[in-house]
Amino acid sequence: MNILIVEDEARIAKRIERMTRDIIGNTLQSLTHINTLNEALLFIENNTLDLVLLDLNLNGDDGFDLLSTAVAESFHTIIISANKDQALDAFEYGVLDFVPKPFNQDRLQQAFNRVFTKEKSENDQTKLLAIKKRGRIQLIPIADLRYVKGAGSYTELFLTDGTKELHDKSMEKLEQLLSHSFERIHKSYLVKMSEVKEIIVKSGSKYMAELKNGELIPVGRTRYKELKGKWV
Incomplete structure (x- = not known):
């Protein structure tokens, strides 16, 4: 899998990266971390991806500005955010899962399982x-x-x-x-x-x-x- 992490807090990004490597194992081909909205948009445009893990607050920039672009692509998008009040809006855009911060590896594993097993999203809210x-x-x-x-x-x-x-x-x-x-x-x-x-x-x-x-x-x-x- 080719995965992109879009997260502006380095400490949290490293934690997501470590957990992702533990969960994915040998099937992980590439794992990239980007901390700004514009760089992420450029990377998405020029690279083949299977999954994007996206924060919704990127140094003051709104992750929804990237989300509409991301969900139009061939890959799935999982939100990892403390902004729980934006979960419904995110699901309406067509994200596969919304992982609220703070989170543990079990919760991230649950989100990845939806990618692996191709099960329908539990949240029947895509609008x-x-x-x-x-x-x-x-x-x-x-x-x-x-x-x-x-x-x-x-x-x-x-x-x-x-x-x-x-x-x-x-x-x-x-x-x-x-x-x-x-x-x-x-x-x-x-x-x-x-x-x-x-x-x-x-x-x-x-x-x-x-x-x-x-x-x-x-x-x-x-x-x-x-x-x-x-x-x-």
Whole structure:
């Protein structure tokens, strides 16, 4: 794993680094510490990362200025901050976890476990998806999202107004962040269940989900029974 720590207090950064090395072990490829907002933004732009551990107060700069950029990237973001009152806002942006200071290694391990096991976030609070568009970050409300389609290491977001946007996160990472109102109905599709009108069976034992706008999306054979049960 390639990990970036963004933390302005050297003592805390060293503690996070030590704990991270203990937790990750031999799978850690690189671990970088940066203590300023602008340097972190530049590093993210020019390096491949798997995870960012981010403080929200960086020498007086607001970590949310970096957060909207970070959550638009392919990696996950975990907040480590004493500003517990900002946890809800952070989850709405799509962070995987919020570790409040002071913390111990067990709590940090719990956050890392969510990265390793690809489990859904316990906090079903993601309200926005940040995408990179024309060199800027655009925030898309989850309420405007109809379904997600896998496109290799990327995903395509299909919105209720008929438009489509590209996201840098993989299907697996978005599945962790999106609320439980979304279901993985196929290896390549993640759908908001409130948008499903009917589950139908076509000739040749092909299963489809008909959406309220008339679109048909394939349903995987192994997922049909579970999906049918939830739908009924």
